Amino acid sequence: MSANYWTSSQRLHWLLTKETLAERRKGLEDIFDPGKLQTIKALNPWHVRVYLHTLIHLLGQNLSIRQRILATAEVYLTRFHTKVPFGEINPYLVVATAVYVACKVEEHPQHIRTITSEARSLWPDYISHDPTKIAECEFYLIEELGTYLVIFHPYKSLMQISDAMARSNAQITMAPEEIQVTWSMINDSYITDLHLLNPPHIVAMACIYMTVVLRSHIMRMTMPSEAVKSRIEAFMTFFGESNVDLEQTIDCVQEMISLYVNWDTYSEKQCRVEIAKVIT
Amino acid sequence: MNDAVMAKYTKDKKVGEGTFAVVYVGKQVKTDRKIAIKQIKEGEFKDGVDMSAIREIKFLQEIRHANVIELIDVFTAGPRLSMVLEFLPTDLEGLIKDTKILFRLGDVKAWMLMATRGLHHCHRLQILHRDLKPNNLLISPTGELKIADFGLARQMPNPKDKMTPTVVTRWYRAPELLFGARYYTPAVDVWSLGLIFAELMLRLPYCPGEDDIDQIDKTFRAFGTPTEEEWPGLTSLPAYPKTVNKYPHPSVQELKMRFSAATENGLELFQAMTELNPADRVSCEEALTADYFTEFPRPTKLAELPGRTE
Numbered sequence: 295m296s297a298n299y300w301t302s303s304q305r306l307h308w309l310l311t312k313e314t315l316a317e318r319r320k321g322l323e324d325i326f327d328p329g330k331l332q333t334i335k336a337l338n339p340w341h342v343r344v345y346l347h348t349l350i351h352l353l354g355q356n357l358s359i360r361q362r363i364l365a366t367a368e369v370y371l372t373r374f375h376t377k378v379p380f381g382e383i384n385p386y387l388v389v390a391t392a393v394y395v396a397c398k399v400e401e402h403p404q405h406i407r408t409i410t411s412e413a414r415s416l417w418p419d420y421i422s423h424d425p426t427k428i429a430e431c432e433f434y435l436i437e438e439l440g441t442y443l444v445i446f447h448p449y450k451s452l453m454q455i456s457d458a459m460a461r462s463n464a465q466i467t468m469a470p471e472e473i474q475v476t477w478s479m480i481n482d483s484y485i486t487d488l489h490l491l492n493p494p495h496i497v498a499m500a501c502i503y504m505t506v507v508l509r510s511h512i513m514r515m516t517m518p519s520e521a522v523k524s525r526i527e528a529f530m531t532f533f534g535e536s537n538v539d540l541e542q543t544i545d546c547v548q549e550m551i552s553l554y555v556n557w558d559t560y561s562e563k564q565c566r567v568e569i570a571k572v573i574t
Numbered sequence: 575m576n577d578a579v580m581a582k583y584t585k586d587k588k589v590g591e592g593t594f595a596v597v598y599v600g601k602q603v604k605t606d607r608k609i610a611i612k613q614i615k616e617g618e619f620k621d622g623v624d625m626s627a628i629r630e631i632k633f634l635q636e637i638r639h640a641n642v643i644e645l646i647d648v649f650t651a652g653p654r655l656s657m658v659l660e661f662l663p664t665d666l667e668g669l670i671k672d673t674k675i676l677f678r679l680g681d682v683k684a685w686m687l688m689a690t691r692g693l694h695h696c697h698r699l700q701i702l703h704r705d706l707k708p709n710n711l712l713i714s715p716t717g718e719l720k721i722a723d724f725g726l727a728r729q730m731p732n733p734k735d736k737m738t739p740t741v742v743t744r745w746y747r748a749p750e751l752l753f754g755a756r757y758y759t760p761a762v763d764v765w766s767l768g769l770i771f772a773e774l775m776l777r778l779p780y781c782p783g784e785d786d787i788d789q790i791d792k793t794f795r796a797f798g799t800p801t802e803e804e805w806p807g808l809t810s811l812p813a814y815p816k817t818v819n820k821y822p823h824p825s826v827q828e829l830k831m832r833f834s835a836a837t838e839n840g841l842e843l844f845q846a847m848t849e850l851n852p853a854d855r856v857s858c859e860e861a862l863t864a865d866y867f868t869e870f871p872r873p874t875k876l877a878e879l880p881g882r883t884e
């Protein structure tokens with residue numbers, strides 16, 4: 295992990311324990327009246343998160359915004375929702391604003407009018423023509439983030455760890471398609487709380503573990519199973535020697551598995567309808 | 575944040591105004607500590623928070639160092655964002671221009687040492703300042719020098735990412751930027767620091783170009799015209815001029831004449847900071863080990879530095 299992470303605001307101010315996070319979320323429920331709270335609690339929280347992820351990526355693709363910037367926007371969104379409960383303000387507006395702020399912070403600024411009109415063309419029922427709506431929401435977002443804006447991502451750790459793997463034992467060199475798979479798993483990890491609970495290198499290690507250990511049977515079907523087994527053993531040796539916390543990594547792996555299990559039952563259309571009920 | 579945070583500070587009087595902010599002085603109520611409140615101008619908000627303000631908040635929240643301005647707090651009030659900064663009443667430009675103040679060799683050394691330490695910390699965190707100049711080096715009431723104004727700063731990009739070369743106030747702009755380089759390194763800040771060093775010794779700007787073309791000429795006149803051998807790739811930089819005046823590199827003798835009070839070690843550091851080819855320029859880390867900083871006279875103690883107000 296780069297030296298700057300250890301003194302970063304991400305580590306000093308935005309690294310939470312599961313308990314704190316759960317308490318914060320519980321505390322947020324008080325602001326709703328019982329009727330609304332019931333509608334919100336009826337939503338599958340995983341599905342809501344997948345839905346928001348889809349919104350961010352849709353807007354991002356239409357504006358050709360890079361993955362890394364969208365990842366920053368997603369962390370903003372997750373942090374924001376530890377302060378302001380989902381359902382309290384228009385999620386489409388928050389999504390557009392998070393992308394807008396992330397673009398600026400990552401030095402690829404987009405004009406506020408461009409974001410507004412793109413978001414409006416995607417979600418005309420929820421986004422107005424008026425760019426000052428995003429400007430106002432920007433304030434609110436930055437404030438709720440505690441004005442901490444720099445985000446460290448696992449992508450760099452992925453490259454560093456995979457290099458270290460190749461150096462330590464040729465047998466566990468990651469194939470290009472394995473890196474690809476791990477990379478997109480990291481993209482998916484932004485749907486979860488992992489980035490509030492773990493430093494980036496743990497998330498990277500968890501996704502590598504999933505690729506190399508859990509998916510290796512699928513990925514390497516052509517390899518005799520003895521070879522698969524010995525490769526996994528070699529990886530576990532590397533892991534054991536790496537100083538990366540095993541327990542914490544496995545915890546992340548389980549969170550990712552929960553995500554994929556819940557994703558299987560996700561229907562975008564149904565989720566859109568249910569969310570519409572909450573925010574009107 | 576918001577009202578609760580705001581109530582922790584008083585806002586007493588306006589002391590200045592920059593491009594994107596108005597600055598007030600005030601106090602931290604609990605401690606009676608003097609502070610500056612930098613309030614981002616309201617007009618900007620129709621288009622969202624200004625990039626300079628975003629950069630300043632973003633970086634100052636990550637940097638904690640004795641020689642970098644401290645961001646104490648941020649609050650919003652109405653549709654306005656305000657930064658609470660430590661109070662730094664003086665800047666190096668003001669001191670340089672104040673002809674009543676005499677600079678001793680140790681004073682210049684103390685300021686250079688503090689500036690290099692602050693910059694080294696930024697570079698260690700992979701942050702480029704990109705606007706170092708005497709007026710962004712502020713002096714605390716106790717005489718400490720602090721790097722301020724991170725409105726142009728940015729994270730060191732991935733090697734493939736281009737950056738804009740139109741950064742740094744012209745007189746302090748490194749040659750690679752003058753030639754439009756889209757890939758550059760922390761060495762751009764070191765160059766600026768070198769030019770500040772010269773200005774501290776001379777009490778005059780060393781390369782005061784009147785426009786971008788004149789800036790190139792003045793830079794060559796002061797440091798010599800570099801060649802493709804000395805700096806491979808130089809002539810293919812995007813804005814390298816079709817014709818350049820050829821000036822010789824100044825000899826040691828020549829430099830001694832220009833900087834009559836400087837010691838040999840001082841000139842050596844100055845030269846290392848102002849190597850034309852950025853690949854040959856000294857890093858902050860190396861600069862900190864320069865003999866200049868350990869030889870006699872020692873850096874002046876804070877309590878004896880000009881510019882302190884306490």
Ligand SMILES: Nc1ncnc2c1ncn2[C@@H]1O[C@H](COP(=O)(O)OP(=O)(O)OP(=O)(O)O)[C@@H](O)[C@H]1O
Binds near residue numbers: 594596
């Ligand atoms: N921390 C501080 N303590 C005391 N005074 C300050 C402080 N910061 C700024 N000032 C005063 O406020 C003025 C405006 O500062 P600001 O940083 O907004 O703009 P600037 O750097 O002077 O100009 P520009 O925005 O064009 O770069 C300064 O010239 C200085 O007099």
